[in-house]
Amino acid sequence: MLKEILKSKLSRFTPRLLGVEGGLKVFPDLASIKVYRFDPATDSSHKYDAFENIPYKDHSVLEVLQFIYENRDPSLSFRRLCTKGFCGGCAVVVNGQPVLACQYPAEKEMILDPHPKFEVIRDLSVDFNRLRPGYSSDSRAGRKGLTMIHLDLKKCVHCRDCIFICPVGVWQWNKEAKRVEIADPASCLGPSCRQCSDSCWKEAIQVTR
Ligand code: SF4
Ligand code: SF4
Ligand code: FES
Known part of the structure; x- marks a missing residue:
């Protein structure tokens, strides 16, 4: 009986996780x-x-x-x-x-x-x-395993799509330079996300770890 209850509770994990x-x-x-x-x-x-x-x-x-x-x-x-x-x-x-x-x-x-x-x-x-409170991208900079984001300014047309699509606010608009920039790379969710690079219609972004 106990085995049956366990089996039904773990149903979404079977059969890959249960061996015999x-x-x-x-x-x-x-x-x-x-x-x-x-x-x-x-x-x-x-x-x-x-x-x-x-x-x-x-x-x-x-x-x-x-x-x-x-x-x-x-x-x-x-x-x-x-x-x-x-x-x-x-x-x-x-x-x-x-x-x-x-x-x-x-x-x-x-x-x-x-x-x-x-x-x-x-x-x-x-x-x-x-x-x-107290968060800053700089305080996390240099940590092992953090993401590398590369923006190719020769390809970018500064449409701002990447700013709107990023779920954790990595990108921002630089008013003086009138272009997008990477403001908080330490927040980036890395290759598990890639929403910015996948959606950039100019293929101007690369996200690696
Ligand atoms: S989505 Fe691509 S083209 Fe548009 S601002 Fe971002 S990097 Fe530039
Ligand atoms: S990979 Fe995701 S979290 Fe990282 S900058 Fe792009 S959209 Fe933001
Ligand atoms: S649950 Fe929506 S991105 Fe993971």
């Missing part, structure tokens, strides 16, 4: 995950909760968060919206790198933090309309 050994269903690959927890309404500071033995192979970070929510801790707060890499709502930090959780493959060891630029609503959910 000696007639018993087992998890061949399991992850250790630490998740940032903070509720500004009740907590004076944040902490990390550890979740062990989490299925992760061939799953996105967002699917892993959904698994934790459904099977380990229903109080965990995170954003799950389009799940297609379009809305930017699932932006989180995985092992120090800002990414889109729905597009980024889960890893065996992960520390998950909220995006550093925005105020935390609860846990990994942030308010994209409010900057976190």
Whole structure:
């Protein structure tokens, strides 16, 4: 009976994550995950909760968060919206790198933090309309694994599409120079996003890590 309940709860993870050994269903690959927890309404500071033995192979970070929510801790707060890499709502930090959780493959060891630029609503959910006090792109510059963004000014026609499409405000309009510029590269969600480079009709942007 217990096995049947477990099987139905994990249905979205089968059959890729359940193997068979000696007639018993087992998890061949399991992850250790630490998740940032903070509720500004009740907590004076944040902490990390550890979740062990989490299925992760061939799953996105967002699917892993959904698994934790459904099977380990229903109080965990995170954003799950389009799940297609379009809305930017699932932006989180995985092992120090800002990414889109729905597009980024889960890893065996992960520390998950909220995006550093925005105020935390609860846990990994942030308010994209409010900057976190004290945030500056410079304070994160030079960190290992941060994204490289290249803008080819010879191709760019300064249409500003990239400013409007970026979910975390990497681009801005320079009034004096009358052109777009990269204002906050440390916020960039990297190749898991690429909304600016995919939508730039002049192919003027490259996003790499
Ligand atoms: S979308 Fe492309 S062409 Fe338009 S401003 Fe951005 S980089 Fe330039
Ligand atoms: S890849 Fe482009 S659109 Fe996505 S976060 Fe980075 S700068 Fe913004
Ligand atoms: S949920 Fe929309 S981009 Fe990930």
